[in-house]
Amino acid sequence: MIKDPQTFGLLVDNVSRFVRERLIPHEQTVAETDEIPETVRREMRELGLFGLTIPEEYGGLGLSMEEEVRVLFELCQASPAFRSLIGTNNGIGSQALIIAGSEEQKQRYLPRLASGELLASFALTEPEAGSDAASLRTSATREGNFYVLNGTKRFITNAPEAGIFTVLARTDPEAKRAAGISAFIVEAGTPGLSLGRNDKKMGQHGAHTCDVIFDACRIPAANLIGGQEGTGFKTAMRVLDKGRLHIAAVCVGAAQRMLQDALRYALERRQFDQPIAEFQLIQALLADSKTELYAARCMVQDAAQRRDRGEDISLEASCCKLFASEMCGRVADRAVQIHGGAGYIAAYAIERFYRDVRLFRIYEGTSQIQQLLIARHLIRRQTA
Ligand code: COS
Numbered sequence: 516m517i518k519d520p521q522t523f524g525l526l527v528d529n530v531s532r533f534v535r536e537r538l539i540p541h542e543q544t545v546a547e548t549d550e551i552p553e554t555v556r557r558e559m560r561e562l563g564l565f566g567l568t569i570p571e572e573y574g575g576l577g578l579s580m581e582e583e584v585r586v587l588f589e590l591c592q593a594s595p596a597f598r599s600l601i602g603t604n605n606g607i608g609s610q611a612l613i614i615a616g617s618e619e620q621k622q623r624y625l626p627r628l629a630s631g632e633l634l635a636s637f638a639l640t641e642p643e644a645g646s647d648a649a650s651l652r653t654s655a656t657r658e659g660n661f662y663v664l665n666g667t668k669r670f671i672t673n674a675p676e677a678g679i680f681t682v683l684a685r686t687d688p689e690a691k692r693a694a695g696i697s698a699f700i701v702e703a704g705t706p707g708l709s710l711g712r713n714d715k716k717m718g719q720h721g722a723h724t725c726d727v728i729f730d731a732c733r734i735p736a737a738n739l740i741g742g743q744e745g746t747g748f749k750t751a752m753r754v755l756d757k758g759r760l761h762i763a764a765v766c767v768g769a770a771q772r773m774l775q776d777a778l779r780y781a782l783e784r785r786q787f788d789q790p791i792a793e794f795q796l797i798q799a800l801l802a803d804s805k806t807e808l809y810a811a812r813c814m815v816q817d818a819a820q821r822r823d824r825g826e827d828i829s830l831e832a833s834c835c836k837l838f839a840s841e842m843c844g845r846v847a848d849r850a851v852q853i854h855g856g857a858g859y860i861a862a863y864a865i866e867r868f869y870r871d872v873r874l875f876r877i878y879e880g881t882s883q884i885q886q887l888l889i890a891r892h893l894i895r896r897q898t899a
Pocket of ligand 1: 585648649749755880
């Protein structure tokens with residue numbers, strides 16, 4: 516759903532210009548220093564990028580899902596590290612509050628997330644609980660007007676800079692798996708909360724992850740999201756439904772950039788007295804990439820429109836995440852191939868993108884988890 520095509524068109528144009536004029540020129544420095552410069556962060560805040568999906572009444576732009584994916588198609592033509600910085604405030608870090616938070620909780624945090632004053636992180640994964648999210652062990656024990664948290668969260672995006680964490684923890688040790696899990700907001704700086712060292716990652720330098728450790732961390736009982744125990748897992752799954760569609764749109768943007776770089780290189784690079792773009796074997800790599808990219812874009816847009824119409828898109832979100840992330844990996848591989856030896860050299864952006872996009876097939880549910888979910892939905896529908 517595009518609410519106001521004219522205003523929305525201006526936003527997309529602004530983001531596209533920002534990508535070309537500000538983000539792409541900074542990519543190499545960000546990769547080398549592992550930092551996004553403060554000037555660029557400020558410009559991202561001024562453009563409203565931290566609050567794209569946060570409702571207008573809390574200071575965000577309140578984009579529909581279709582509008583969100585269309586913005587991501589543009590934004591993600593720059594290094595994925597930039598998207599990662601704004602990704603958690605728009606997605607997994609804020610969505611539990613938006614979906615299930617009380618009015619007071621929303622008022623307290625969403626305006627500062629929308630402005631980019633605060634960063635939010637989503638703390639679900641643990642050392643022993645990744646794909647099997649319902650097996651998480653972090654505990655939250657009620658003591659009067661407080662909960663006391665103990666446990667470790669792993670690979671938490673934006674944790675080193677986060678002001679708040681959406682934390683999934685077990686409030687009922689007797690209840691089986693998902694039923695005993697609740698969601699909380701934990702503020703950075705709360706005694707008992709500490710961070711591990713930043714992870715050294717294969718790619719996406721400039722985007723930071725680390726462990727988040729809770730050691731007798733006391734938080735107000737009022738920070739239980741929605742005020743109800745035992746609903747955290749379902750909220751987390753709803754957060755991930757949207758998150759997976761978001762990541763699929765990210766994949767479309769990144770693949771678009773890689774195809775563009777490969778096409779430019781194929782037209783410039785000459786062998787056998789002609790641009791390599793003239794060779795049919797190179798053309799096949801370009802054509803297959805464009806075809807798959809177009810398919811992913813259509814899927815993502817369709818699922819986004821369905822979500823805006825109020826449909827349950829759990830199955831479609833998994834289809835989009837699976838296809839778009841695998842497509843992105845194939846496009847990255849072909850783009851390196853088209854670059855030949857240059858594709859293996861860090862001076863060319865494709866070398867970095869090849870490493871950066873590898874993560875898309877893993878986080879917010881691996882490709883194998885998406886396959887499992889799609890099949891489960893199909894079987895459930897058939898046998899209902
Ligand atoms: N929306 C709402 N509720 C949902 C849901 C969704 N999308 N998915 C599951 N639920 C509900 C189920 O209906 C069930 O509730 P009931 O017991 O009342 O029926 C409950 O949540 C437990 O679901 P389920 O039985 O399917 O849980 P499982 O442990 O079998 O499987 C998977 C859950 C594998 C789907 C889950 O662990 C998962 O998504 N894993 C990947 C985690 C991930 O993406 N990690 C990435 C890191 S986070 S960035």
